[in-house]
Structure formats: structure tokens, C-alpha cells
Amino acid sequence: MPYLSRKILVSLCPLVNLDLFKKGYYHIACRLVDQQSESVNSLIKCTDICDLLGPQLVEFVFPGACIEDNHFLTQTVNIEYTEQSFALGESFIFTSSVPILHDYTEVYVPSHFTLQLDLMFSIADELPKGPSEFSSVASHSLSFTIDWRKGIHDYFPVLFDYFHLAAIGVTVHASMFEFNTGDFPYLESALAANASRKGSRVSLSSRRKSSYQTVPPSLSSPAPLSWPDLSTVLFGSTTLNEVEGESADGREAAYRVPTHQLQRGQDAHQMLCDVLRSARDSLHIGYAIMSGEKSETDPLPEPGNISKAISLEQAEQECIKELTVLNSSLASTWEWFCQNAVVHPRMFSYLAGQSHQLKLLYQIESFVSSGSPILKNVQNVANPLTQATVASKLRKNLQIPLPLYCKDNIEGGALASVLFIEPCPWETLSEIQVGSRPRPASTNFNVPGTTPGLEMFPMQIHPFLINALPHRQRLRRYPGIHLIICVHGLQGNQFDLRLYRVFLQMVLPQIRFDFLMAQSNQTDTFCDFNSMTDKLLEEVVRYVNDMPTQPSKVSFIGHSLGSIVIRSLVTRPEFAFLQSKLHLYLSICSPHLGTRLQTGIVSLGMWAVRRWYNSTSLLQLSLKDAPSPRDSFLYHLSEAPSMEYFRHIVLLTSPQDKYVPYQSAKLASVTADGSLQSNICLEMMQNILEPLRQAKVNLVRVSVDHSLPVTANSLIGRAAHIAMLDSELFIEKFVSLHLSQYFLDVAH
Secondary structure, three states: OOEEEEEEEEEEEEEEEEEEOOOEEEEEEEEEEEOOOOOOOOEEEEEEEEEOOOHHHOOOEOOOOEEEOOEEEOOOEEEOOOOOEEOOOEEEEEEEEEEOEEOOOOEEOOOEEEEEEEEEEEOOOOOOOOHHHOEEEEEEEEEEEOEOOOEEEEEEEEEOOOOEEEEEEEEEEEEEEEEEOOOOOHHHHOHHHHOOOOOOOOOOOOOOOOOOOOOOOOOOOOOOOOOOOHHHHHHOOOOOEEOOOOOOOOOOOOEEOOHHHHHHHHHHHHHHHHHHHHHHHHHHHHHHHHHOOOOOOOOOOOOOOHHHOOOHHHHHHHHHHHHHHHHHHHHHHHHHHHHHHOOOOOHHHHHHHHHHHHHHHHHHOOEEOOOOHHHOOOOOOOOHHHHHHHHHHHHHOOOOOOOEEEOOOOOOHHHOOEEEEEEOOOOOOOOOOOOOOOOOOEEEOOOOOOOOOOOEEEOOHHHHHHHHOOOOOOOOOOOOEEEEEEEOOOOOOOOOOHHHHHHHHHHOOOOEEEEEEOOOOOOOOOOOHHHHHHHHHHHHHHHHHHOOOOOOEEEEEEEOHHHHHHHHHHOOHHHHHHHOOEEEEEEEOOOOOOOOOOOHHHHHHHHHHHHHHOOHHHHHHOOOOOOOHHHOHHHHHHHOOOHHHOOEEEEEEOOOOOOOOHHHHHOOOOOOOOOHHHHHHHHHHHHHHHHHHHOOOEEEEEEEEOOOOOOHHHHOOHHHHHHHHHOHHHHHHHHHHHHHHHHOOOOO
């Protein structure tokens, strides 16, 4: 049976601990799956380990990589602290052979693959003795589709789940390798004929075993082959005509191929030659594009015309000759590519940049602002029902454009969160563009060896991973330390806002961040706000005083009730020494106007919680802590100077969040119906917004429509409230494409 053999080179590098909860021994197990293996006889084997980066880059690793049960296992690393990184030095090769199914007009080659990655962990005190002592704690899969005439050269960073925040950069290079008609690839059958040739296939580490180490035959002297099934491949089953007179003297009979069969064979042969030739040329073209250097290509002979052959034997020999030359040339080119292109200093930067650009372009399609085409003829965009309709329409048109991607690390169209950006009308001091489509933030990273055109390298996890490679220079940092204080909400803890910390660090590796994850109130958030403010103030002052270098800027991120504590903190005289350094205030689903606008089951539930815990804070949020609402804590807080000290304020809200009234979190859309409740809310909103307008603070409202399954939590509004904290995909997108730009406002 005729086969096409393919080679898939996978590099996993670097491995970075972003915020793993458990310290210990880790490695990555990798397996390649043909998604169409049930319908075709596709054989996939992990055949080689290639030490491409060199042992000098491998640190704190033991034991070496290996192949077990057709899985590739990376080196085992001992993870001890956050942001620890490992430049794993190996790549590995999968060989896939697939039968050719053709109708003599086109070759059919299955090309949909899944690369399964398992994060393996052992909590043993000593280095585990073998893979059996590890268990999978997180699993992700990458999908990719290959046009085998062109191959694939791509990159994607994989982040594991919420509790196992580790990242691994995955690079895939794949190419057609050869055409053969036996059970084994051509070069493996030719090893004996070429065993005496010098050199090695790739730079293999001496401590590893590989059954595939000799160089392929050169283009000038390919090994002779015997392909007994070639006539069936080309001409199919047919009755051949004996050549007249050639068997009369007892010699073996020779046969002439009928004209129509000969033409079919000519077409099939030409098709196979084109596939092999295109695959070889694509490797050279890909190298030139990714490296920025030209590659020398040996000329190939033009396909012959087997229709002139007078016998089956002559036709077969002509085809064997040409296919042998093409096989040899393609195999040699693949070996050259592995040796030279994969370790080229510009390759990683180029592939990471291309992948990131495509991802940004896809993600930004789910941002909606005043200039978005989808809002044409749409009235009252701020209305929650309007936003839900627009979001549903937008999701239907989202198609992931990445050739290689992890479905767990990028939102599919139907699952995408849609963000509505609503900047205020007043003039801003910031250079940030408002009133238009948000743009990906970018800056000059000055990374050595980057391809021309990538100096304005987009930010996100890719530069973070480049920064983790020891053979790269550290990215140029902005001066000063930016302290970010994160404050949790009701019954929260210091880990609630960890994803914002992790993604800010990844997106902006050149910013010197210091994070205070506040924990002074995590044991009791039902006490009164003044008490929580006292505790937070003491924690912040102590932390700042203990910093070896004082911060040049201070920003706050607060969730729900935590944002109210932040506002109260800023009003304290003891906080005045940091007042001039205040930069950004991110308020996430926070009840700035209280909870009086709650309705239905949520209002009833909050009343029950308040009574059960005898909660002063919930009483204060309901503006019932005083005989008159205008004497309440929250009303007085609206009158005190606080938010106007910040340069930028982002109000992150969602109409799907019923725990905190949408109007209260958004500081907008309160209906003036003449009731005491609406009057109080309008007065508080005016008290807060007017000083912001006078100070020309850059105020931006971001409303999110999440794609949530229908559950009890989503119906009562809890799911959207919590999604702002634990949805990695939403937070990554929000931080990458919107929040990050405020931290690049370094001119002021």
C-alpha cells in the first residue's frame, strides 16, 4: 500500500512557573493524535529526541527527556518559587505514515492533529525514580491543521488551569518527508546502504538513545530502491498487453501498458512529484521568511514523460528514478531545516510575533466601542438588553484564525466574552485613545535578534516567555516601581485577584511591578467599613515602609465590597503620603451607589445573609446604617475626596451580575423617577462624578457580556460576579487589550 510519511518536530520551551499552588517535581508528557485515525490507517510514533538548544541552556533539570509508551516526556524540573523558568533543551519528532487515497486527480492526506499536553506532578521529597511516580494534574490539547504541500511552522503558548498556572511555549514544524510503498519509510529501509556516510542527523545528546541517527542519502547519489507495488499505485489493476514476440525464445515476458492506463499513471506520478517538490520548496521558503536569510536550493530535474515508455518495466523505472531523487532531496532538506532553522535566533521571535498578532486581531473583534461597525444603526448601546443582542450577533461571526492553538487558552466564538467600552465625554489628561476601538498596546522591547518589523513587538505572554529564556537579554524596564494593591470582596481572600496579578506580569514584563495582595480583612468582611479601612491602612503603610525602594506609582484593584474599602482608605489623612502617586483604580463589580437597587431573590438573599451574620458592612451598603440615607456611611463617602486623586478609573461591570446592581457598579443609568431611592442614588453619583470631571480624570466604563451556561448561579447572577475573578480567558483578554495600556502611560 502506498504511504506518505510526515515528520512533525515539536519544541517545548521554556517552562515557566507563573503561580503554581503546589511546589515539587514537574514534567510535561506529550502525545500526538491524528483526529482522523478512526477512518484511515494512520500510524504515529514518537521516534526521536533532538538536543537542539544545547546542554548549556539546561539548568536545574534531572533526569533527561525520554520516550515512553509513544509519549514524549520532558526533563523533570524541581519548581520551588514563582516565575522560576526552565529552558528545556530538547525537541522531539513524531513520524506519521498515512495511506494515499486518490482518484488520480489529487492526493488525499489526513491533516488534522491534536497535540495533548499533560502537566505531570510528584510531591515526593526526593527526586522520583521514574514516570510511574508522577500523576497528571492538568491537561490541555493543541489543535492544528496541515496542508502538506506547505507544511506548518507555528507557535502557541499554553497556560494550564487556574490551580496549575504554569506556561509552556509550544513550537511545531511539520513537513512531508517521503513517499513509500512499503510498511516502513524509505530512509529507514535505506539505512544499511548509507551507514558509512559521515555526520549525524541532528545534534543528539550522548546520553540519549535513538534508532535514527544516520544522515539521509544525498541528492547526488540516492540509494537504489525497489518498489514492487508502484505499478498498482500508478496504473491500478488492469490487464496488460504482452509485447509482441518478446517471449517467443523463453525469456520473461514484457508487457505494454494500455494508453489510458499509461495516462492515468502519468497523472498520478506527476501529482506525487508535485507534492514532494512543493514540500521541499516550502521548507526553504519558510526558512527564508522566518530567519530573514536566503537559503540555497539544489535544482531538481523536471518530471519525465512516462507516456513514452514502451513497457511496464520502463515506466516503473522512470518513476522510481524521479521519486527517489525527490525523496532524497526532501529528506535532506528536512534534516538541514532541523539542524539550522529551528535554532536560528530569530525563529522564536518571528513565530511568537506572528501567532500573537493573529490572536490579538481575533480577540479585539470581541471589543465593542463607539466606532465599531456592529453598532451601526444601534440605539441606546448602554442598555443591557441591547448589549446582549449585539454580543450574540458578534459571536456568530467570530472564527479563530490561528493554525495552531489551544482551545482551552482562547475563547471560541460561541464562548467569547464581549466587552463594551464606554469612555466619558470629558477631556482626558491621558494620551490613551478613547471613543474609538481599543488597540493592542505595544512598545520597543529591544530584543536582540528580532526580525525587522518586530521591534514594536506586541505585549502578552510571548515576550514574557522570551524573557524567560536564559540566552535572551532581559527586556528593557521602565524606571521606578509600580505598586499594585489588590483588595478582595465579601468573604474573599488574598488569592481572589491573583489572575490580574499574573496576567499583568506576563503582559508587561518590562514594568517593575510589586503586588500587595491584601489579607488584613479576609477573616471578617461583615464588620463595618471603618474597621476594615483601619486594617487595610495599617497593612498598606507597613508594606510600603518595608519596601527597599519606595514606589513611584500606586494603583488599586478592588472587587465588589473591596473597592469601597479602597475609596475609604484614600480619604484617610494617614494615606496622604501616597496620594500624589495614585495612578489607576480598577473597580470590579462594586456597589458604589449601594445595594438599594437590588431586586427579587438576590435582595431577599442579601437581607437573609445580613441578618444571619449581623453584618454591619451589608447594612452600610444598603444605606440603612443611619435614620436617613443622607447620613449613611456610603453617602458621606460619596462626598469625601477620593476617586479624583487617580489619573485613570476603570469601572468593570456586567449586567449579568445581579449581586451588585448594574447602575451602582457603573455609576450610570439611574432612572430619575422622583422616588427617594432614585434621588439618593443620583445625588451620590453626582457627588462622585463631578470631582472626576473637574479633575479631568480618565474614566472608562467597561461592560461585559459573558457567555455563561444556564445554571442556578447564572440565573441568580452569581456566575457573572465570580467570572470577573476566575475566568482566565476573559481576564487575559481584558488585561492584554485594555488594562495594560494604562500602565504604559509613562509620560505623566
